[in-house]
Amino acid sequence: MFIINCPFCGEREQSEFKAGGEAHIIRPKQPTELSDDEWAEYLFMRKNIKGVQFERWNHAHGCRKWFNVVRDTSNDEIKAIYKMGEKPPVE
Amino acid sequence: MIKNLRVKTGKAIDETYRISFKFNGNAYYGFKGDTLSSALLANDVHLVGRSFKYHRPRGIMTAGSEEPNAIVQLHDKSSRTEPNVRATEIEIYEGLEASSQNCWPSVKFDIGGINNFLSPLLPAGFYYKTFMWPSSFWEKYEYFIRKSAGLGKSPTEPDPDVYEHRYIHCDVLVIGSGISGIMAAKTAAKNGFKTLLVDEKPNLGGSTIYQNSDYFKINNQNSCSWLEKEINEIKKLTNLEIKIRTSVAAYHGYNFLLARENLTDHLPVEQRKDKTRHKLLKIRAKKVISATGSIERPMIFDNNDRPGILLSSAIKKYADFFGVACGEKNVLFTNNDSAYETAITLIQKGIDIEAIVDNREEIDSKLLYEVEKNNIKIFKGYTVTDTFGYKRINKISIKKLSKDGQKVVGSKISLSCDCLGVSGGWTPAVHLFTQSGGKLKFREDDQVFIPNTYPSDQLSIGSCAGDFTLDEILINTPKSLKEFFNIKNTEYDNLEVISSTNKSKRNIWLLPSDKVLGKTKSFVDYQNDSTAKDIKLALREGFRSIEHVKRYTTTGMGTDQGKLGNMHALGIISETAGAKMGELGTTTFRPPYTPLTFGTIVGRNVGEYFDIFRKTPIHNWHEENKAEFENVGQWKRAWYYPKENENMHQAVQRESKAARESAGILDASTLGKIDIQGTDASEFLNRVYTNAWSKLAIGKCRYGLMLNEDGMVYDDGVTTRLGENHYIMTTTTGGAANVMGKLEDYLQTEWPELDVYLTSVTDHYATVSVCGPNSKKIISEVIPDLDFSDENFPHMSFKNAKIGKINCRVMRISFTGEQSYEINIQANYGKSVWEKCMEAGKDYNITPYGTETMHLLRAEKGFIIVGQDTDATMTPIDLQMDWIVSKKKYDFIGKRSLYRSDTIRKDRKQLIGLLTEDPNEVLEEGAQIVADVNKSPIEMLGHITSSYYSPNLKKSIALGVVRGGKNMMGQKLIIPMEKKNINVTVADPVFLDKENKRLNAKL
């Protein structure tokens, strides 16, 4: 169980948070213009990498805010945390 | 005759305090401080159980948590019983009763023992190969296997003990209180770190605490005396907490560890009352120091499992610590110097040693010279080739090893003995380290895996880091601590150390025998009965990965996780397959390090504390009026209100009729309520619901359907426009939290530009729903100031009102198809409003109804329940609810998915109504729907989702989902049940009042 440094509350136990899957998948502005394949790409396709992954997390049992986490899935090391709308850090 | 094998006083024993106990029905006594195993050995009891597969007699093998054989069942006078307790760990208490676990009918006469003679038929993978087919025989096999091999009996009564969980935050956690752990804890605490020291044993000091000889000295004192002083000093440190009988079970990432503190298991039963039995410590440490020590390795030779064969270090501990001689004629068998330490102890205690058999040829060891001085015969370059004695070892055969150690040569020598101590060197206890994600490296010199890279802020010291001798520990530990704490010096920097161990070792994983391999039984995993032969067979059958070999042979899969034999298994695989140990890697060590009781894991979360109960503000009324309750999520909802001797069916029939014929009243407080405010509130609703919201007038209500982005129905409910920028949304009872979360997600991440604020107000309001043709009369009496005329207050509208001085919101909405009013009022007033309605409805036979009647009434109207009639694969189109999907709106959540190739398939499962041929036949929810029962296999078209007997229609009605059901109106289908086939006809899902006349009906 790791510790997440909520950008609004500070360090809290992982059990207070809810994982929200891959980050930076933007909902298409005009879904009706998309082909089935393009829509399916948005709807279903998610990365599941062993290594550094960009993820969304929600402080569900705290401030309820969503934010982004860069996590190494192989050892749960958190490399960066940044708010929604902020630019992801470049390595 | 019972022998007494107590020698000079053991360190841990209080001989003035006698404790009596029973083992397998026989009465014995021991002393305060004894473990069950030391007390049994003192009474000359070695045979404690039977092996898992061959049912061979097995004896106590170790003196610690690595014990594979001495696993017992504990009982007490009540029905309390506990399986899988290690006799080496349980401290005896007055009245203890234990029995051997793995034997039937008794440990001395064991039917399964016949497996031993059948053993050529029981090779590796035997269970997989034999009991798998024919599968219809499995039930018979299972009975036999369970009875003859069972791993203890589980208790049949609820656990009477109390368990707790506790969080601990500390700067430094030190695991293990051996000499290096003590040094680490003292150094940490003295440098200002808040420190926690834990040890699984009841005493501190590890193995050094009984190292009492001139061969091991620190600053001119025997090492045990030096360590005792250190322990006395650390007990005075204020920022050091010490916990004994506390074993770390799991070491997770971010230095999060779980430990079990055992508080009462060592106490006499009557002293345990009102005390917490075990505490699960959830430890979050900034730094962790593992000083977990090492486990002595057995040796792998023919018949190496007889009772009376123990680890050499265990024999030493029993003598030193408990004052117990494990035998009267002892032989030690070793490949390193450790056995000589044992020998010196036995000499000191006056216990007879027949001989020492040493694999090594030339040994320059001070310890060995000391032993030789005592005229003890040492066979150098020899190995044990066989042992004899069924229930207790009585003889061994030894032979000379060839130069390369691959063969035995020369003639056989027989030695009689009643105890054989074996030492195959030491294996660092790196289990917790690897659990934490640490990587090991293989040290070729002495064939051990030691910690290499640390995944978190942690350190391994002492023998778990590969420092086995006193001088290595005392030189390396301070060095490591200085670096770890970033400090200049420790008080251990200039110790004078005398350490006499010669580090040489002759490591042979599988010792040679004069028999062919097929004829030997050289056990690698004692608990699971896997032998060297089994491992070789697995390799011959093509298994290569150690994880596969492990599962096929079950090596290391017992409750001890192969703490003793895993290294030998690896060694044998390495030699047989010609692969390097370092490249093979180890199998994965998983938590818990030693088994935990279920009680420890669940702590206080049992019975009524298992989960939270949510009760509505009107709950007490329901209870007083004898309602039966049903769990809906965490809510307790009134299910039905039986009168006199009514059963559920009778009560529901009565309640349903009353609601349609006069008036019913329902506690709807559990529905989720979300307050929505902001200038973009209407736009927000447009995006989250399938229908349009911009044109909804203030004071009006609208039903909405919410989809997931994949187009599947997610939730539904009525939302009311309270003001220009103010709505109140209701959600399903079970979906409230998820809906709130989902809406927040979209607001925060997809549409941060929208000016919308969401507040969950579910608990803030009570909701009383009055329905039926007389509802208007009743509600007018409760709120006399409001004009309830249809013109002023039509269906699907809302009014602010007052009951006395209290503001409330009244919605005219209906989930039953009847004229219906919902009063929402601040939660505290819920019960009094309910009672007012009951009072006002007296003359109209107002009838409280529960969720079951609510479900029936809505089914008559064909209203869906999300989660009952839908299952995350249903679109609104599948539900025949096309009317609610806006064609005009450019976008809403899930819209695009409604015309994916899959969602427009004509043969999707679609919601339909079903009527039975026999109107009294009520279908079973979940039953399959088919068209043709003669086709094989029968094609399943769908299933029943809701089914009731409708007292208002006087017939059975059902909702279901059927492939292509929309176009099957009037078609005959079949519900095949166990005893009969039921004929049904596809019908309109709206069974009652299709024209919605009842919503405005006047009586």
Ligand SMILES: [Zn+2]
């Ligand atoms: Zn937060």
